[in-house]
Each structure stands twice: as structure tokens, then as C-alpha cells.
Amino acid sequence: METTNILVTGGAGYIGSHIVQLLCEKNYNVFVLDNFSLGHKSNIDKRVKKVIIGDVRNSEDLEAAFDNEIHAVFHFAAWKAAGESMTNPGKYAENNICGTLTLLNSMVNHNVNKFVFSSSAAVYGSPEYLPIDENHPKNPENYYGYTKLAIEENLKWYSELKGLKFAALRYFNATGYDINGVIKGREKNPANLSPIVMEVVSGERTGMQVYGNDYDTRDGSCIRDYIHVSDLAEAHLLALQYLEEKGENLIVNLGTGNGSSVLEVIESANRITGKNVRYEIIARRPGDPANLVASSDLAYKLLGWKAKYSDMDTIIKSMMPVYF
Numbered sequence: 288m289e290t291t292n293i294l295v296t297g298g299a300g301y302i303g304s305h306i307v308q309l310l311c312e313k314n315y316n317v318f319v320l321d322n323f324s325l326g327h328k329s330n331i332d333k334r335v336k337k338v339i340i341g342d343v344r345n346s347e348d349l350e351a352a353f354d355n356e357i358h359a360v361f362h363f364a365a366w367k368a369a370g371e372s373m374t375n376p377g378k379y380a381e382n383n384i385c386g387t388l389t390l391l392n393s394m395v396n397h398n399v400n401k402f403v404f405s406s407s408a409a410v411y412g413s414p415e416y417l418p419i420d421e422n423h424p425k426n427p428e429n430y431y432g433y434t435k436l437a438i439e440e441n442l443k444w445y446s447e448l449k450g451l452k453f454a455a456l457r458y459f460n461a462t463g464y465d466i467n468g469v470i471k472g473r474e475k476n477p478a479n480l481s482p483i484v485m486e487v488v489s490g491e492r493t494g495m496q497v498y499g500n501d502y503d504t505r506d507g508s509c510i511r512d513y514i515h516v517s518d519l520a521e522a523h524l525l526a527l528q529y530l531e532e533k534g535e536n537l538i539v540n541l542g543t544g545n546g547s548s549v550l551e552v553i554e555s556a557n558r559i560t561g562k563n564v565r566y567e568i569i570a571r572r573p574g575d576p577a578n579l580v581a582s583s584d585l586a587y588k589l590l591g592w593k594a595k596y597s598d599m600d601t602i603i604k605s606m607m608p609v610y611f
Contacts, residue, residue, distance in 0.1 A: 289358075290315075290358040290359045290401060290527065290531055291315060291316050291358060292315075292316045292318065292336075292355060292356050292357050292358050292359075293310055293315050293316065293317050293318070293357070293358065293359050293360070293361060293527075294318045294319075294320060294352050294353070294355070294357045294359075294360045294361070294399075295307050295310070295317060295318070295319050295320070295360075295361045295363065296320045296321070296343050296360065296361070296362050296363055296364035296390065297320075297321055297325075297326065297362070297363030297364035297365065298317070298319030298320065298321055298326070298331065298335070298338075298361075298363065299319060299321040299323060299326025299327055299328060299330050299331050299338075299472075300321065300325050300326040300330075300363055300364075300474075301325075301326075301461075301474040301516070302363055302405065302461055302516055302519060302520075303319075303321070303326065303361070303363035303364075304326065304327075304330035304331065304332075304470050304472070305465060305470060305516045305517060305519070305520045306361055306363070306519075306520045306523050306524075307319060307331065307332050307335060308332045308465065308467075308469065308470060308520070309520040309521065309523075309524055310361075310524065311332045311334035311335065313524065316336050317332070317334070317335050317336060318335070318336055318337045318338075318339065318352060318355050318357065319331055319335055319337070319338045319339065320339045320341055320343065320348065320349075320352045320364070321338070321339075321340065321341075321364070322340065322341060322342045322364075323340065325474070325475050326472075327472030327473075329471070329472045330470050330471075330472040336355070337355060339351050339352045342364075342386070343362075343364045343382075343386040343387065343389060343390045344381065344382065344385060344386040344389055345389075346389060346393065349389065349390060349393040350393070352393075353393055353394075353396075353397040353399065357397065357399050358399065358401065359399065359401035359402070359403070359527060359530075360390070360394060360399060360401070360402050360403070361403045361405075361523060361527075362387065362390060362402065362403070362404050362405060363405045364382075364386060364390075365382060365383045365386075365387075365405065365434070366378060366379050366382050366383060366431070367407075367431060368431070368476075368478055369409060369429040369431045369432070369478075370429075370478065371431075372429050372430035372431035372434070373429055373430055376430045379430055379431055379434050380430075380434065383431075383434035383435070383438065384434050384437050384438060387438050387441070388441060391441070391442075391445050391451070394451070395445070395449050395451070400449075400450055400451050400452055401452050401453075401527065401530045401531070402442065402451055402452070402453040402454070403453070403454045403456070403523055403526050403527055403530070404438065404439070404442065404453060404454065404455045404456065405456065405458070406435045406438070406439060406455040406456055406457045406458070406538075407431070407432060407435045407457055407458055408457050408458060408459045408460075408512075408540065408542070408579065408581065409427055409428075409429060409431055409432030409435060410425050410427055410432050410435050410436040410439065410457060411423050411424070411425060411426065411427070411432075411457075412424075412425075412426035412427050412428040412432065413426075413428060413574075413576045414576055414578070414579060417578060417579075417580050418542075418544055418580045418581055418582035419540065419579070419580065419581055419582060420540065420581075420582040420584070420585070421457070421538055421539060421540055421582075421585055428574055429574075435457075438455075439455050439538070442455060442536075443536075446536055452530045452534060452535070452536060453530075453536050453537070454523075454526035454527070454529065454530055454536070454537040454538075454539075455537070455538045455539075456519075456522060456523065456526060456539060456541050457538070457539065457540045457541065458514060458519060458541050458542075459511070459512035459513070459514050459540070459541065459542035459543075459579065459580075459581045460479065460480075460511045460512060460513045460514060461479075461514055461516055461519055462479065462480075462481045462482075462513045462514065462515065462516065462602050462606075463481070463513075463515040463516050463517065463596065463597075463601070463602040463605045463606060464516065464605045464606050464608070464609050465516070465517060465605070466515070466517040466596050466601075466605055468605075468608045471608060471609050473609060480511070480549060480552055481513070481552060481556075481602060481603070481606065482606075483495050484552055484553055484556045484564055485556065485603075485606050485609075485610040486610070487564050487565060487566070488556055488557075488560045488562040488563075488564055488610070489610040489611060491610075493565065494565035494566055494567065495564065495565070495566045495567075496566065496567055496568075496569045497549050497550065497553075497566050497567070497568050497569070498549075498569060498570070498571055498572040498575060499568070499569075499570065499571035499572070499575070500550070500568045501571075502571075502577040502578075503577055504548055504577055504578060505548065506548050506550045506551070507550075508548045508549035508550045508551075509548065509549055509575055509576070509577060509578070509579075510546035510547065510548045510577065510578045510579070510580065511546055511547065511579050511580075512542040512543055512544070512545070512546050512579060512580045512581045513543070513546075513547055513552075513597060513599065513602060514541055514542050514543060514594060514597050515594065515595075515596040515597040515601065515602055515605065517595075517596050517605075518541075518594040518595060518596050518597050519541060521592065521595075522539075522541050522586065522590065522592045525590040525591065525592050526539075526590065529589065529590055537589065537590075539583070539585045539586040539589065539590070540581040540582060540583050540585065540586060541581070541583060541586060541592075542580065542581025542582075542583050542594075543581070543583070543594045543597045544580060544581060544582060544583060545580070546578060546579070546580040547599045551599065552599060553566060555599040555600055555602075555603050556603050558600075559600055559603040559604055559607070560603070560607065560611075
């Protein structure tokens with residue numbers, strides 16, 4: 288059966304809205320389910336066939352979504368603040384784990400068997416070696432990462448028991464904005480580095496903090512693998528095509544293999560915007576590894592995917608229309 292009707296949960300959110308835009312460009316019929324707790328209605332592509340205001344935890348909302356002869360599901364409806372997950376695990380268990388299982392059960396009931404899942408590098412925990420490949424031990428250090436790993440394990444069971452075909456895409460640090468400059472609705476309450484840097488250069492924040500400059504890295508600040516959201520979108524489309532053509536499950540990292548340090552991100556923002564990011568160095572945060580960089584060789588081998596827009600200067604340039 289040809290995949291034409293796609294349900295995107297969390298399709299008004301930061302990453303989901305970029306996937307929706309690409310799917311619409313490729314002439315898929317896209318249906319969005321979102322409760323708008325984090326997403327923006329302004330982010331939803333006008334070509335979307337239908338928006339269902341609802342929640343993956345609610346079976347009635349899912350019934351309304353699956354009434355549209357859905358062929359595949361892209362799942363982005365999740366809480367994702369690692370720090371909050373450690374103080375409020377119940378919130379993350381209920382939404383991320385229970386919500387996903389409710390969604391999977393609805394898929395089974397409606398004979399929908401293709402599932403593209405937004406997983407995370409947080410399943411790995413601190414690196415035992417670099418770059419991190421898909422065989423690296425899974426030892427999440429926050430409850431958010433555990434929820435992603437728990438869902439991956441459930442997907443394997445649903446595949447074995449119910450014939451579900453899934454792609455689990457383990458992102459490293461998603462960043463940037465729509466390379467075409469159309470999606471401008473900002474992520475709410477960002478905790479990631481690049482939006483905080485942009486809030487400083489745009490004058491919304493008076494300054495920022497850098498947690499430690501004494502790591503064993505080239506400039507003493509932590510290094511992370513930043514992946515542009517438009518590159519992520521392309522990988523999701525390729526993952527769907529893989530499920531259609533190969534009929535095999537897929538678990539791959541999405542990153543660049545090249546990390547940027549905190550101070551390098553700040554320096555790039557200074558150069559691209561012509562502003563000066565005010566920051567102060569403070570003590571390290573507990574649990575922050577010095578270096579987290581992905582191997583995405585498997586994504587290249589299986590999908591032919593490689594990041595195109597994920598150098599830091601391009602990332603900062605893509606964020607400019609959103610902050611200025």
C-alpha cells in the first residue's frame with residue numbers, strides 16, 4: 288500500500304513543524320495531532336489536510352485522528368527537558384511512555400504499521416568512547432533519556448508481536464530554524480544553548496552562563512554535536528522511504544560527527560550577528576560530559592543521509608529571522 292496519509296503527533300512543535308513542512312512539499316497528505324502545550328498554530332503549514340487538537344494520551348482524540356485512513360505515523364509529542372524529568376518523572380512517564388503506548392495501540396487497532404520515532408542521544412548517557420555509534424552501551428543519565436529507551440524497547444516488542452515497522456532516530460543536539468525562513472514560531476522555554484545565545488544577542492537576555500572552561504577540550508568548554516532541524520527533517524523522510532522499500536526496522540544516530548564547543552557557538556553568533564554575547568564562566572554542572580559527538584555512518588550507509596546545513600555559521604544564520 289502506498290503511503291500517502293501521514294499523521295504527525297506534535298506537528299506544531301519545533302521539530303514536528305519542520306517535518307510537516309517537508310512532507311507537504313513532497314505532496315503527502317499530512318494530518319497533525321497536537322495539544323499546543325509547546326507548539327504554535329502559526330507553525331502549521333497551510334497545506335496540512337487537518338489539524339486535530341488533542342492528546343496522544345486520549346483514545347478518543349486518537350480515534351478522531353485515525354478516522355483519516357492514516358498509513359504512517361511520525362511521533363514528536365513528548366516532554367523533553369532533561370532537568371525537569373529528574374524532578375517530575377511522573378509527568379514524563381505519563382506523557383512520553385504511556386502516551387506513546389496508547390498511540391501504538393491505536394495504530395494496531397487501525398492496522399497502521401509504519402512508525403517514525405523521535406528518539407535521542409540521551410539513551411546513551413556519558414560516552415565510553417567517541418564518536419558514539421549505535422552499538423554504544425545504553426545507560427541514560429536522566430529520566431527523559433530513559434523514556435526514549437523504554438519506547439525503543441517497546442517498539443521492538445510491537446514489531447515482533449504486531450508486525451509494526453519502525454524507525455528510531457537518535458538525535459544529538461537539534462538546533463537552527465527552517466532553512467527557507469518560513470517557520471518562525473519559537474520553541475517555548477528553550478533550555479538549549481543556541482536559542483539562549485540568540486536571546487542574548489537579540490537583547491532579550493542581559494547575559495548567559497557558561498558552565499565550566501576547564502574541560503579537556505580545545506578551549507576548555509563542553510563540545511556537543513549540533514544538527515540542523517532541516518537536516519533532521521530530511522532524515523525522517525528518508526526513514527519513511529526505508530520502511531516502505533525495505534520493510535525492515537531502523538535505529539540510527541543523527542549527528543554530524545563534528546562537535547562545536549560552547550565558546551565556539553558564542554564566537555559564531557558574535558561573528559554572524561555583529562553583536563557581542565555577554566557571558567560569565569561559572570562552575571561545571573554535574574553530569575555534563577566534556578565531549579558528545581555522534582557517528583552517523585550507519586545513517587549514511589542505510590539512508591544515504593548526510594547533514595547539509597549543520598555547520599554552526601549556517602545554524603546561526605537560519606536563526607536570525609526568528610530573533611531579529
